[in-house]
Amino acid sequence: MKIVSYNVRGLGSSAKRRIIRELLVKEQIDMMCVQETKLESVDVGDCTQMWRDSELEWKALPVVNKGGGLLCIWKRDTFHLLECVLGHGFIGLVGTWGDMSETSAIVNIYSSCRLEEKRAMWRELVEWKNRSPxxxxxxxxxxxxxxAEEERRGVATNIGSQRRDIAEFNRFIEEMELLDLPLSGRKYTWYRPNGQAQSRIDRFLLSPEWLANWPHSAQIGFDSFVQKTWEENQITGWGAYRLKEKLKGLKVKLKSWNREVFRDLRTRREATILQINDLDSKEEELGLSEEEINLRKTVTA
Structure with missing residues (x-):
């Protein structure tokens, strides 16, 4: 099975939904766990815009005080839902995969930055797991x-508070008896646009029994250019829409213009993606020169 976990930082844009749809189709995803939808409500129309398949199921947790919001969508014939547990910053899905009879729990998490609220979520999850078969x-x-401290770079924080947070997070993982799935392809999962701050705050935690059933489980990180792609597609989409409205009577010319312009945009986007990836990799291993930092600011602006 393929499960995607992704913090979209707002799901209101039609461009983001379109890119998610393309990702789901390309990678043949079975379940999608989205964080920070920033939506007060979600309906089946929102889900089908991304999934493009009527044979879906979904569960959502609305935004709280304009922050957060969670969404899970999955293939109905792949995962059979038995129970949904909505908690403090998480959606828990209990069900079976395919023809398996054994029950699984998949939990989509978006944690607050505040330690007190993290503790409340951790406590709720530990209590649920302890009473569950x-x-x-x-x-x-x-x-x-x-x-660990090396999983965060360039982020201003109180050392004492950070170490306390690290210790309590590790204790939570131990109490849940879960294993931290290694991240392939990337050292970090979040990057500040100027490239001077990175951290690994996104992850998958699996029980040993899960790994025994699916021993080839792997976690592959998204590239940091995705936010750049969001922005480019949002601008391109609206620009094309406005131009289309202005040139309704010139269908032949509009089609020619679309072919030329969008081909050029794709070429430039691919070049930008490669450039950002090269800078990310160098930043992780060696650090960037002042000139390279300024270059990264330019290509991600």
Missing amino acids: ISLWCLGGDFNSVR
Whole structure:
């Protein structure tokens, strides 16, 4: 199975939904766990815009004080829902995969930055797991915590508070008896646009029983250019829409213009993606020169 966990930082844009739809189709995703939808409500129309398949199921947790918001969408014939648990910063899905009879728990998480609220969520999850007979657990999402100081760079924080947060997060993982799935392809999962701050706050935590059932489980990080792609597609989409309205009577010319312009945009976007990836990789290993920092600011602006 393929499960995607992604913090979209707002799902109101039609461009973001379109890119998510393209990702789901391309990668043949079975379940999608979205964080920070920033939506007060979600309906089936919102979900089908992204999933493009009527054979879907979904559960959502609305935004609180203009922050957060969670959404899970999955293929109905792949995951059979038995129970949904809505908690403090998480959606828990209890069900079975395909023809399996054993029950699994998949938990989509978006944690507050405040330690007191993290503790409340951690406590709720530990209590749920302790009273549950389920052995197959998968927690994924934005935990807003790191497991070690080296998982965060360039982020201004109180050292004492950070170490306390790290210690308590690690204790939570131990109490849940979960394993931290290694991240492939990337060292960090969040990047500040200027490239001077990174952290690994997104992850998957799996029970040993889950790994015994699916021993080839792997976590592959999204590239940091995705936010750049969001912005480019949003601008391109609206620009094309306005131009189309102005040139309704010139269909032949409009089609020619679309082919030329969008081909050029795709070429430039691919070049920008490669440039950002190269800078990200160098930043992780060696650091960037002042000239390279300024270049990264330019290409991600």
